[in-house]
Amino acid sequence: MTHSKQLWLRCITATVGGYAISTGFSIALVPALTVWLNYTLSTSVLITTMLSYLCYFIVIILSFCLPTLLSLWRNLFIFCALLLACYQMAIPNNLHVNSKTESVLSMMSNQTISNNITTINSHTLNLTYSNNS
Structure with missing residues (x-):
């Protein structure tokens, strides 16, 4: 793969992947903070919104630090799976x-x-x- 193509793929992954991870982080951690730490809903939303910016910047930095695109996509997929598991554990069965x-x-x-x-x-x-x- 050429260097310019790899750079474009990293930019797209940083933008789209960072947005997806930060959104998933916000969605997954609001019920987790509310259920596990007994925060109010407004406090949970505020905390996760502020931390989602940090997640977005971490994904951007990792997009250009990891040696291969495959390792970047693998790490993003693993983090998405962890967020989904956290969300599923935080929501009680009677709320579905x-x-x-x-x-x-x-x-x-x-x-x-x-x-x-x-x-x-x-x-x-x-x-x-x-x-x-």
Whole structure:
């Protein structure tokens, strides 16, 4: 492979692979920090977002430091597999949503929305009636 072709492949791997790893890092570690370390969701999102930039820069640096493209792609694949395993271990089995649970949740949210609209409408009617008196 020519030197310019290898450089282009490393640049593409650094850009696309770095983005994929940093996004996967953010997605995988939010539930891990929330479940394992009992952080709040907002704190977990903040921490993983800041650390995802660090992951992105590490991938960029590794893209040009490793001797072969094959070793770079192998390391990125292994890191993706580790992130997937971390995500699967952090999510409890009862949180995985199936179609039945999804339909129940959608019915509950629709019922809640209609109750809130009814409450808002009744308060608006009461305010309108009291202003006319």
